Amino acid sequence: MLSSEIDRLLKITLIGSPAVGKTTMLRLLARETIDKLYLPTHGLDLKTVKFDDYLLRLWDLAGQESYFKTYSKDYLLGSDIIFIVTDSSPRNVLNSRDLINYACHFIGKECPIIAIANKQDLVKTDGRMNAKRVEDILHVKTYGLTAINPSERIRLMNIIKKELDQIVIRRGLKE
Numbered sequence: 001m002l003s004s005e006i007d008r009l010l011k012i013t014l015i016g017s018p019a020v021g022k023t024t025m026l027r028l029l030a031r032e033t034i035d036k037l038y039l040p041t042h043g044l045d046l047k048t049v050k051f052d053d054y055l056l057r058l059w060d061l062a063g064q065e066s067y068f069k070t071y072s073k074d075y076l077l078g079s080d081i082i083f084i085v086t087d088s089s090p091r092n093v094l095n096s097r098d099l100i101n102y103a104c105h106f107i108g109k110e111c112p113i114i115a116i117a118n119k120q121d122l123v124k125t126d127g128r129m130n131a132k133r134v135e136d137i138l139h140v141k142t143y144g145l146t147a148i149n150p151s152e153r154i155r156l157m158n159i160i161k162k163e164l165d166q167i168v169i170r171r172g173l174k175e
């Protein structure tokens with residue numbers, strides 16, 4: 001790989017408890033069919049998605065505690081963006097707060113941590129929190145998402161694009 005290509009490679013890491021929707025987000029970004037069947041990730045799932053001149057390397061880490069405790073440090077290192085994915089249930093949002101505190105130890109000061117309040121389709125039916133409430137608890141920028149809905153891909157890409165612009169400026173690739 002050429003060094004100019006490496007400059008344009010970005011590492012995006014998804015972390016969160018089991019079944020919150022990390023792999024679904026990965027499939028959404030990769031334009032793959034979204035299967036509603038839950039198949040827990042074992043270890044790590046990696047996908048690369050092209051976006052303009054950039055290659056987004058997406059790291060989807062299994063949520064099961066045994067994996068997370070063993071591997072999270074190495075996976076988090078070198079991330080350009082970290083998504084903390086929550087299923088927006090009150091209990092999971094509180095867990096996500098601990099996860100953010102933990103992740104902060106392993107990432108650079110400039111790496112943004114962004115929360116995804118996933119499963120927003122269930123807010124009206126089972127008491128999940130909207131993105132604003134999740135943000136008030138987590139104190140990091142939070143976006144709502146329904147990852148099973150393919151039409152939400154554009155929103156998710158726009159969230160990434162906003163961060164990408166900052167990363168590009170930091171790396172001195174433009175301006």
Ligand SMILES: Nc1nc2c(ncn2[C@@H]2O[C@H](COP(=O)(O)OP(=O)(O)OP(=O)(O)O)[C@@H](O)[C@H]2O)c(=O)[nH]1
Pocket residue numbers: 016017018019020021022023024025035036037038039040041042061062063064118119120121122145146147148149
């Ligand atoms: N209703 C609803 N279900 C969702 C949404 N996103 C994901 N799911 C479902 O939640 C379940 C778990 O999704 P996954 O993406 O496999 O979860 P994960 O976070 O990768 O889980 P682990 O691999 O165990 O860490 C699946 O049945 C998905 O179809 C959503 O926005 N709304």
Ligand SMILES: [Mg+2]
Pocket residue numbers: 022023024039040041060061062063
């Ligand atoms: Mg998974």
